[in-house]
Every structure is written in structure tokens, then in C-alpha cells.
Amino acid sequence: MIHIVFNEVEVELMQQVQALDESLAGRIIQIKDDYAVGPVANIYETEGYQARKEWWEKLLEGSPYKDQADNVDDKLAVHHLIKALEEDETETVWIWMGQNQHDVCGYYWLMPQLREFQGRVMVLYLNNLPFINEKGQIFYPSWLSEIRPSEFLKAKKLARPITLSEFEVDPDEWAKLAQEDAMVRVLEGGKKIVSRGNDFYDAEILKHVTADWQKVSRVLQNTLHRMKIKTGDVFIMWRIKKLIEKEALIAEGDIHKDWKSFDIKLNSSEKRSVASAEKEAEPS
Incomplete structure (x- = not known):
């Protein structure tokens, strides 16, 4: 066996x-x-x-x-x-x-x-x-x-x-x-796997970033702990760096050195878009 x-x-x-x-x-x-x-x-x-x-x-x-x-x-x-x-x-x-x-x-x-x-x-x-x-x-x-x-x-x-x-x-x-070759695959029940885009976890990451500086390791751990659809820390860190490249997040320190060498916070424009999205979601 x-x-x-x-x-x-x-x-x-x-x-x-x-x-x-x-x-x-x-x-x-x-x-x-x-x-x-x-x-x-x-x-x-x-x-x-x-x-x-x-x-x-x-x-x-x-x-x-x-x-x-x-x-x-x-x-x-x-x-x-x-x-x-x-x-x-x-x-x-x-x-x-x-x-x-x-x-x-x-x-x-x-x-x-x-x-x-x-x-x-x-x-x-x-x-x-x-x-x-x-x-x-x-x-x-x-x-x-x-x-x-x-x-x-x-x-x-x-x-x-x-x-x-x-x-x-x-x-x-x-x-x-x-053949679809997406970057993310998720389970929808039974054995049904569906393909999702590279940015599938980005909204989940942004939930745990604030307008104040935080250690990126803290954001990583909070995201991993609270997310419902789980993935690994390496993938989440990759997406954090992509959000920095897209200027949705701002970094302080060397993002290419190691996971303890930089802090992050929301870009002010990203902060406004998140606040606007939350306001729109509120019942009238």
C-alpha cells in the first residue's frame, strides 16, 4: 500500500x-x-x-x-x-x-x-x-x-x-x-475546478492593508489567516509585489531583498477607491 x-x-x-x-x-x-x-x-x-x-x-x-x-x-x-x-x-x-x-x-x-x-x-x-x-x-x-x-x-x-x-x-x-492556463484555479464544489485571473486574491490582500505603514509580513499573515479560499504565502507575496508595481500599494524599503525588508500602505488614490466601493455597498 x-x-x-x-x-x-x-x-x-x-x-x-x-x-x-x-x-x-x-x-x-x-x-x-x-x-x-x-x-x-x-x-x-x-x-x-x-x-x-x-x-x-x-x-x-x-x-x-x-x-x-x-x-x-x-x-x-x-x-x-x-x-x-x-x-x-x-x-x-x-x-x-x-x-x-x-x-x-x-x-x-x-x-x-x-x-x-x-x-x-x-x-x-x-x-x-x-x-x-x-x-x-x-x-x-x-x-x-x-x-x-x-x-x-x-x-x-x-x-x-x-x-x-x-x-x-x-x-x-x-x-x-x-489549455486555459490561468494563474489561479479554485474549487467550486465536488471536484469542479474553475480558472481565475492573476488578480483573484488582490481584493483579499487590499482588505488587510491600511493608510498607515505596516510590515509586509504582518499583512501577509493577516491575509492568509482570514481568507476563505486559501492559497500559499509565496503566491500572496507575489501578488503584493504586483500591487506595488501597479501603484495600488506604496512600499518603503527593498521589496526584492526579503520579506522582512519593507513596509507597505495603501496608495492614497487606492484608499479613496476602496472607501468609495464600501460606500456604494452600504444600503440606502
């Missing part, structure tokens, strides 16, 4: 689950890239893969993760996965995903590469399913990491083989997204 997860925290989580249930013992593989953002055109070809790699390298400049770009090699991870399936015909794969665009886009990216192993690939999509939290309350998680390890013992019963129909339809869905 090989388990596929899409977030680093879930590797340790699955290890805890395996400690509670030996029947789930097996190798854990993390698909590390975030396929919900960035270019995905021709992603299975060298040209498309390289274009995406260069895009991430540009975004990672000045970030706390600038030295980690080479640690993400999902192509190699899938190569080893396929090799394991070819060498052992009894081996199975369990794909675990929560109801969020990060996991679902990772699933869509993975699917076409496992088509020949139909019948040996299981999926556990924990969408719209109730779980019990530490306070004994029912809740509906969006991410696997929100679920207690003990709750996974019930969740495993939901594992089912990915059907032949899904192996035919889902790769077409991913091909459509790759």
Missing part, C-alpha cells in the same frame, strides 16, 4: 494514523507542488515543466524558501511510484484528499499518469463529510490536517477504486484547465 498526500503536514499525520492501524501501513508520498496556481500548459512536456519551474524560481527569490526549489520534484516522485506498481502487481495506491483546490488540482495532475493501473488506485475524497473535533463537535473539514488521527480509522472505510469512467473523464478536465 502506497499513500499519496498533497501537504507536508499530512506526511506526519499519516504516520500517526498508521501507528493506530497497522492495516494502513505503507509508504507515504507527498505531491509537493501547488497545482492550484501558476502555469500548467504542456505540463507533462519538458517545455511546460521548465516554464513552471522557472516561474516558481522567480517567485521564491527573496522568500524564506529560496533554497528549497530543488526539493520539489513531483515528476521523480511519480516515476518511483510507477516503478513500484510495475514491479509489484499486488501493490495499490491510496490517494487522500480534502475538499480544497490544492488537493483536487494535485489529484487531477496525477490522474493521467496512473491510467494504466486502473483498479489498483483508490481514492478517499473527504468532501462534505462530518467528523468529530477534539471538543466532541461535528464539523466539515476542508483539509486532512484538520482531522484527528483517530477519525481516519473510520474514514478508511470510504476508500474506493477510481473508476474506468473517471480515468477517462478526469484527465480531460485537467487538459481543459491546462
